[in-house]
Amino acid sequence: MTSSQNKKNTPLLQLTDMSVVIKNNQRTLVEDVSLTLHSGETLALVGESGAGKSLTAFAIAHLLPDSMTITGEIHFEGVRLDQQDNRYLQNLRGDKIGFVFQEPMTALNPLHRVGDQVAEVLIRHLGLKRQNARTEVIKLFEEVELPEPEQLFTRLPHQLSGGQRQRVVIAMAIACKPRLLIADEPTTALDVSLQHQIMNLLIRIQNKYGMALLFISHDLGLVRRYCQRACVMANKKIVEQGDTETLFTQPQHAVTRNLICSEPSGRPSPLLVKPERCLELEDFSVFYQPARRSWFRSTEQAKPTVQQLDLNIRAGETLGLVGESGSGKTTLGMALLKLLRTEGAYQFCGHPLHDCNEKQFRPYRKEIQLVLQDPFGSLNPRLTIRDIIEEGLVLHTDLTREQRQQLIRQTLEDVGFGEHQGCLEALLNRYPHEFSGGQRQRFALARALVLKPKLIIMDEPTSSLDRSLQQQLIELLRQLQHRYQIAYLFISHDLSVVRCLSHRLAVIQHGHIVETGDTEQVLTNPQHPYTQQMVSVAFPESPP
Template identity: 50%
Template sequence: MSALLDISHLTVSFDLPTGAVEAVKDVSFQVPAGETVALVGESGSGKSVTSTAIMRLLPDLARIEGEIRFDGQVLNRLSPKAIRRLRGNDIGMIFQEPMTSLNPMHRIGRQIGEVLRRHKGMNGDQARTRVLELLTQVGIPEPERRIQSYPHELSGGQRQRVMIAMALACDPKLLIADEPTTALDVTVQAQILQLLKSLQQRYGMAILFITHDLTLVRHFADRVCVMQHGHLVESGLTREVFDAPQHAYTRMLLAAEPKGRKVPVNEDSPLVLDARDIRVRFTTKRRMFGPDDTFEAVRGISLKVKRGQTVGIVGESGSGKSTLGRALLRLLPSEGTIAFDQQALEGLDQKALRPLRSRLQVVFQDPFGSLSPRMTVGEIISEGLRVHHPELSRRERDARVVEALKDVSLDPAMRARYPHEFSGGQRQRIAIARAVVLKPEFLLLDEPTSALDRSVQVTVVELLRDLQQKYDMTYLFISHDLAVVRAMSDTVLVMKNGEVVESGTTEAIFDHPSMPYTQALIEASFLNRAA
């Protein structure tokens, strides 16, 4: 089968003030028509730079050498007008971070419809019909209602599905999927991959699948290319690479998996968080007469967390996991009672809460959206120290920043760089460093490993365990990655539609789940990871 995409001796370098940096180094591979080729490797290996080079979306300071040939055309020689005609029409792309790729000012129906109007010439009614069809295909519930939603009104997983719908809108010949299932729970991962497979078979579409999840690659890709430090170190048929990996780096990636179990807390450990009958309601439509329409995202949840304990919260996208976590930290208005270290939080205003913020920290799901693009990494991590520990000198703050960056396996020399100069996984580690630099007593971890490759996940899980033991921290760990939850948690809450459907010790939930919903989550997780 002929190659739809042929990359030959691709080198991408960036002219930075500190000197030229080569992100991709003499890489060559092909994507045949109708096939799926996976590009895998750790954060910073050059995967995403390769994909953005194909789309001609690199910044002006980037220099491209080599040849990128698509369907007979050399993309790196096309005019800007010609490449714009290809983007979104012949070549679709699913970006890694949906919140930064969707316009916060426009409803999702308009954003998907714009692609159809621009490339397919559809009128308003035709575009709306197609948008509803696409939202249904990618598993968005109540598409007639969600078509009117803004991006911030959707969960992280739902926003990712909107991006997938947008990329597939024009039935492209080539789909570049950059971590397309990172923000999705395991049950939806299988649905999305099956959807992509069926569309690929129907339209003969080729897929360049960029991911750090090798288990997905095993089940989804025909061929695999392994990248390390900008080099292509191994490539071949997926089965051959997985069954007999030739390069030591490939073998390391295949062996990476969170292992071990958390050290249990003492029975007499004091209660650090006591929440009762927590409810969160959002107004969906305001009325001039009569009561407003509301949606109850969290429905009467109670939980107790001991000092040094980790409570894992799992469930599908939109189940209310993140909403519950933010309500517990008073980042969202809620009903019910919340006591932290025997101090009631529900009656405190923002000024009264400020002294507690250094003790209650959070790592958000979307690292790019939570990091200021105008601040260096050093400034981002030290910001909390300036606010909560003004007694520290500049040198002392910098020493704490260096320590935090080492804790999350980042080079302290990078602290003068800005967030956009890092990969998605590296930005997530920066977000973790920003939180742990304050040594908080309670840390809300909202999908802290979702953007990390497996080998780094292992490091971060071990890091979080060590920090927890060293500083006696308490974690609320929200994730759709059940392997990581199992390795991190003492107890687990399983959420669905804003309610807890099952709870218990980690062993009880994973080894003997009693509810069909929990069983389905666990089955999907382990099937996705099976050899």
């Protein structure tokens, strides 16, 4: 065999019995992971939350805190990374190994222009002058299919949509044409249409530059469609790996079989015979006020982002609100909390709220609660779980401290912490970062539920969870709704989750409701072309 053949058959990346251990207590977080990845190949790491997928990826480039140590061997381009110093690894990261993270708002500095952040990579690793770096960034923005790249260069991250921010992060990751691209849940926060756009973009870039792609995900549909091989992780180890199609059609390990069969299931609980109207909107519009461009130029006129909606939700009912990123779903949720300017009729439990000022609306805040997509971002990291849940009770009720503590304990039992009864006090005194993603989402739900609301606005509450945790949360939401007759406005881009929880469905596009109706009727017989497109992407086996 010639030297060129040997080089071709040599893996770009090879892990041999790699483990990640906490130094002070010798607790193992990743155990004896062995895998190979060749140039031009796409390898998936799949598994439930906490299996060790992201830690494995971070360990490859030594992006772990000092409290952790790595054992075993990590070979990249024939060099043992576990024997290299920090200077070598710093030059490697961003140059030969690129990263695309799950949440672009966290990966991007909110205070710097997105173009400057990408240019920094080129200046740092390739030594380009700033003007030359700007030219290259514009080319990169064109390559990742960003509209008006020169204008986008000067924007701040919050001024871009979720899909645009993710494309900026991809541009940053491929700026130096790396040999290995690690994508850690890059599509989780995006709607179905954008998920496939981002994946197609990653595969096109991979093919163009011949790079290897390590794709971490809990979305098995994307893994099966885009990855050649897959490794299944559970309990800190790789339990099965092989060709993707073989893995899906002939799974050998019980964990793999459970993952494949863990699609959300079930249907919403039946409604009462004559439930009362909880929320009613008529000719309802929401206006977004653009920021002032400068002190010397007047502010632009407010623009309607949600226009002339007619919606209603009954007590104990879930209305699913679906649509692509930027369609107005979250904007509508914020408007119901009177955080944006609105026009039109807005009635809540028979009370007209459209003309209420902040002082008049304040008594209704405890009855309309919000659960956000990212519990780690929405829970104050400086407060204990007790303080986080109690905060609303202090603001909105006259309960004594003992009454508040009793209600907090009861609510935690409601959201599934009943088995922690013996150590509930210790749990309440811990901080958000000490819990898993699924547990944090239950605490976010408890914070909303403790005030006994009549309506809970759920903004993508399951999108950051794996399928197993999604199913647990869906069942919990069904139980709570049946017990307390709470109305849910369930905002999501995952139609399989919406189908399990929503009695009715509203499809929103460009701020307009284009279709409404019974959930099963809309999903099995969609009438509007936009709905048909969404259904065909989400359920490929369904008729258009």
